[in-house]
Amino acid sequence: MATRMKYITALAVVGATTSVSTMAQELVVEEVIVTAQKREQRLVDVPVAITALGGEEIAQKGLTNVQDIAFAVPGMALREDGPGSYQIFMRGLSNQYGNDALVGVYLDEAPVTLTGYDQLDVRPIDLERVEVLKGPQGTLYGQGTVAGALRYITKSPDLSAYGGSIEAQESFISGGDSREVITGVLNAPIVTDKFGIRIAAHAEEGGGWQDQPQAGIKDGNNQDLRIVRTKALWKPTDALSVEAMVMIHRNESELGLGYEQPDRTVTVAVDRARRLVPKEFKYDLYNLDVKYDLGSAELLSSSTYIDHNHHYPASYIGGSETIYQGALEGTDARRTRAHQFTQELRVSSSGDNFFNYTVGGYYRSLSTSLFSLFDTLYVDGDPTTEDYTVNDPYYDRDTYQSYALFADISFRFADRWEIGGGVRYFEDDQENWDGETFVEKDSFDSVDPRVYASFKATDNINVYASVGTGFRSGGFNRGEASNFEPESLVSYELGSKGVLGGGVFAYEVAVFYSDYKDMLRRGLVFDPATRETSQLISNIGKAEVKGVEVGLTFRPIDRLTLNTTATYLDSEVTEVNAIGNTTNLAGDPIDYVPELSYTLGANYDFDWGATLPGFFRVDYSYRDKVSYIDLTAFPRENTPQYSDDIALLAARLGMKIGQASIELFGTNLTNQNKWIDPYHNWTNANRTRPRELGIKVGYQF
Known part of the structure; x- marks a missing residue:
């Protein structure tokens, strides 16, 4: 631990020392504008730790999904169950129990988190940027943001000029199939300065490498992906704007679980030759944002409706290291349907004033249903009993009606000081139905405050301190068992961010301590006589997380950009108040938390001749192994069960020829074949994607 802390500290010291020698150079680090606090601010002015990835940077790094983003953001990790199925963890917080997420996901103003197991798959296509907000965001973003929030900011229609682009890509997966991708963007001002549309379309095929030899399936995790996003912007007056967005997402994969063995094969439970139900991940999203400029403030109404359909298999085998020692395995076909409507109404101050504020209200209506048909194989060693059983179908339906009021207010004084605070009141009314009778009804509520202060040492250097809270709503245990209450988190953070050396050096550093209370843990009991498993989820745990985050960007010469980010996390379950067989004991590390993770990157812009600009980019990411404990x-x-340490190297070379462009790229250049997930003793873990080499051509108009 001491060695790693010294390493991170050295990065900051070296960067700061280097910046002093370049004080005379001109401003070259680009200023970043974010909307993390639901109003436009310079990144350096926001008293929250944020990683902001611009759209061009995302494209040059070759980030194609949320797993790629997780490797680009130290301290972020995933539990992945195939394309579109993710649980996102951040800042040392990971908990697979409960009804909601730990990290909320947003597409512009639209929340795309449904439940803890249902977050819509958003691909980084035609984006302004991605904002990763670290730490609890309960005051402004509500439940499901205990550990942070992930925001995809898309490009809006340009009402002044026609334009667009088309890109085609062909790549080759080591030991697998080729991947074909085509992406097109069209921007059309129908009425100049008044009304326009922007359409982004994406199609992807192939790219698989997983085999199921017993079923004769080759490269079965090929994806057949289609995405169309249309945005329409109407500005009848200078003060009023109405923006509508429709997004259609369709993805199918024959072997859609994402689990694999080191030899890149898939092992299916019960019957190794069984062809599982193909994975289908579909959703339609409709969003309407109405903004009115009040002069000193902006009024926003954001309405979102989501229709989601997810059809997928599940397969599990209790391996030699589990308590079942290979005697339990099962597979089932599942279908999830979800419908969600959300409405947010808020007013936010405009600009950077003496008095800044955001005040609003939020409503959510969500209904979900799950249907499963299980096949289970239990080998009990008794020759007089059958080992193979088919369980009854399982049906579950949940409805949520949520309400919230929130406010965040800050005051600026003495030119450089700002203090602020906020609070959110939340209420969640839930019902659970098993297909025959209403089983449960309950209501959960939470009050979550936040306070912060910042000091501007200069116009480009900010030092801040904050205390923030986050929460997840409660939920049901079936039968007579008590329901579980909301989880809560308090996080204390001290940080600084700024631009030095006349603009050639930018930094961000934060240290934090988080106190995770009412942590949900599971008790699990398997009855060999009935071959049934029962579980109880309770608020019986506490945990602590300490961490350091550092980000540095350096432009030593005009065309060269160097950057590094690093996170060190020390997480521990500190208390488990339970009798019997529970998931954890005090002293255990928190699941899915890498102790050290970091990235290194370099980008060099150059010219091949007077009219042929180009770039060369190299990116390296490292993540410590993550653990999993389930007693x-x-x-x-x-x-603990462990994943592998993972180190990934990628590079990209590009050139523009007038309006055309060509790029050569490679990801996982060293062809690492490592466990990303520690859950592999249940054959429920994914591995790093094999080396991919490809070419992309594009044309802008």
């Missing part, structure tokens, strides 16, 4: 499934001597 209801693994004997103590077999815990």
